[in-house]
Amino acid sequence: MTPRKLDIESKRAEFEATAVPFLQPLYSAARRLADGPDDAADLVQETFLRAYRTFENFTPGTNCKAWLFTILYSVFINEYHRKERRGSTVSLDELERRFQRYLQAPDEAEPAGATESAGSVGPEVDAALRQLPADFRAPVLLVDVEGLSYDEAAAVLGCPIGTVRSRLFRARRILFAALQQYAVKSGFTRGKQ
Amino acid sequence: MTPPTRHYEQEIQDFLDGRLAEPERTRLAEHLAGCAQCRAELEALKWLKLEVLGQLPRDAVPPALTARVRAGLDAEAAGAGAQRDGLRRASFRPFRWAAAAVLAAAAFLVLLFVWRPASPDLPERVARDFAEFTAGRLPLRIEAREPRAIEEFFAQNGVPFATRVFDLAMMRYELLGGRVHRLGGHQSAFFVYRGADGRLLICQMYQGSLTELPPADEIREHNGITFQVHRRGGTTVVFWQEGDLVCVLVSDGPSESVIDLAFAKAVKV
Numbered sequence: 001m002t003p004r005k006l007d008i009e010s011k012r013a014e015f016e017a018t019a020v021p022f023l024q025p026l027y028s029a030a031r032r033l034a035d036g037p038d039d040a041a042d043l044v045q046e047t048f049l050r051a052y053r054t055f056e057n058f059t060p061g062t063n064c065k066a067w068l069f070t071i072l073y074s075v076f077i078n079e080y081h082r083k084e085r086r087g088s089t090v091s092l093d094e095l096e097r098r099f100q101r102y103l104q105a106p107d108e109a110e111p112a113g114a115t116e117s118a119g120s121v122g123p124e125v126d127a128a129l130r131q132l133p134a135d136f137r138a139p140v141l142l143v144d145v146e147g148l149s150y151d152e153a154a155a156v157l158g159c160p161i162g163t164v165r166s167r168l169f170r171a172r173r174i175l176f177a178a179l180q181q182y183a184v185k186s187g188f189t190r191g192k193q
Numbered sequence: 194m195t196p197p198t199r200h201y202e203q204e205i206q207d208f209l210d211g212r213l214a215e216p217e218r219t220r221l222a223e224h225l226a227g228c229a230q231c232r233a234e235l236e237a238l239k240w241l242k243l244e245v246l247g248q249l250p251r252d253a254v255p256p257a258l259t260a261r262v263r264a265g266l267d268a269e270a271a272g273a274g275a276q277r278d279g280l281r282r283a284s285f286r287p288f289r290w291a292a293a294a295v296l297a298a299a300a301f302l303v304l305l306f307v308w309r310p311a312s313p314d315l316p317e318r319v320a321r322d323f324a325e326f327t328a329g330r331l332p333l334r335i336e337a338r339e340p341r342a343i344e345e346f347f348a349q350n351g352v353p354f355a356t357r358v359f360d361l362a363m364m365r366y367e368l369l370g371g372r373v374h375r376l377g378g379h380q381s382a383f384f385v386y387r388g389a390d391g392r393l394l395i396c397q398m399y400q401g402s403l404t405e406l407p408p409a410d411e412i413r414e415h416n417g418i419t420f421q422v423h424r425r426g427g428t429t430v431v432f433w434q435e436g437d438l439v440c441v442l443v444s445d446g447p448s449e450s451v452i453d454l455a456f457a458k459a460v461k462v
């Protein structure tokens with residue numbers, strides 16, 4: 001597809017109306033991908049500048065948020081992605097095994113402290129997300145948090161749809177296992193859902 | 194009841210993600226009725242997707258970031274406008290130049306006061322990058338011993354200026370590789386050496402000015418070039434300017450050695 005031709009004034013106005021409203025989801029995702037608020041802010045700034053420079057390539061009527069995420073993820077992988085730092089000593093394989101054990105005996109899940117009322121998501125969730133390697137964290141953020149389709153997530157991540165599916169499959173199991181105590185604390189019980 | 198022959202893990206995922214059509218949906222429902230393990234899986238993943246991840250709060254965007262983004266876009270638009278006006282000399286009208294100048298001045302003022310409300314401590318960031326690399330948390334994107342190979346890597350990976358990767362073999366520093374990096378909002382060419390004593394030396398180059406730096410711990414002059422020496426923790430960070438590029442060397446080796454290396458490789462532009 002050939003790029004659109006936009007004059008400077010209409011390009012700036014159209015970009016403001018179409019792309020800038022996605023600043024918050026992009027910043028939220030950047031906070032959950034990058035190391036700290038400074039990197040997240042730089043990542044978002046760079047994403048918007050690159051998006052603006054190539055705005056002629058964006059097709060009106062398509063998913064602008066997915067297009068912006070494609071740029072954000074590319075900038076993140078190329079310039080901000082550092083080797084994974086996982087504070088927990090629990091391996092991903094062990095978390096998957098823990099999920100299997102839960103499925104086989106869900107009623108024996110470790111009890112936690114007092115049950116909290118549902119309605120707000122605790123900081124444990126962000127901490128568990130951060131423990132996931134970026135390859136697994138990104139599809140969860142795109143599909144489960146931002147509501148992108150598998151096709152859109154695959155385009156953002158530059159991988160086949162099957163890869164998105166398999167990474168989501170593992171990532172969700174690992175996340176649930178990591179959040180098992182939080183699940184009990186926040187009132188999740190079998191058969192209630 | 195006969196135990197199920199297999200579990201429906203993939204179908205449960207597709208069901209949760211709205212990707213399971215009939216007749217598989219009915220088949221899954223029938224299976225769930227007789228399989229406690231799959232019911233547990235569906236309940237657990239449904240809770241995770243809908244009640245946890247789907248409800249995650251979004252971070253509030255700092256007002257300074259919103260201002261930075263808009264200022265950056267305005268500066269881009271003003272830059273493109275100035276370019277366009279330059280190309281259309283036939284339609285030159287004095288008020289357009291004046292308008293462009295006012296716009297550019299406004300953008301400059303916005304940039305001055307808003308873009309970087311808190312100017313980053315670049316020496317601190319260079320030292321932090323050194324620590325991150327030393328700890329193995331900042332991977333190289335190219336591993337090569339030849340300066341030319343790394344210069345080509347930078348050119349092919351969007352570094353918008355010509356890089357000059359030093360050959361320090363005479364000083365017994367072996368080139369390890371490089372990466373395209375960020376340094377306080379600047380895109381930087383980042384390359385690494387290991388000395389004969391095993392110590393690491395990192396160089397970064399970016400488009401910028403020494404005026405962005407905080408006051409130096411020491412100023413040195415050599416061959417008509419000014420060097421700013423900053424000390425952060427156990428590292429020595431030496432900056433100098435080459436045209437519109439800033440070069441910086443950092444190492445945790447003896448301070449004078451780092452300064453001497455900078456003296457040896459800096460070029461007056």
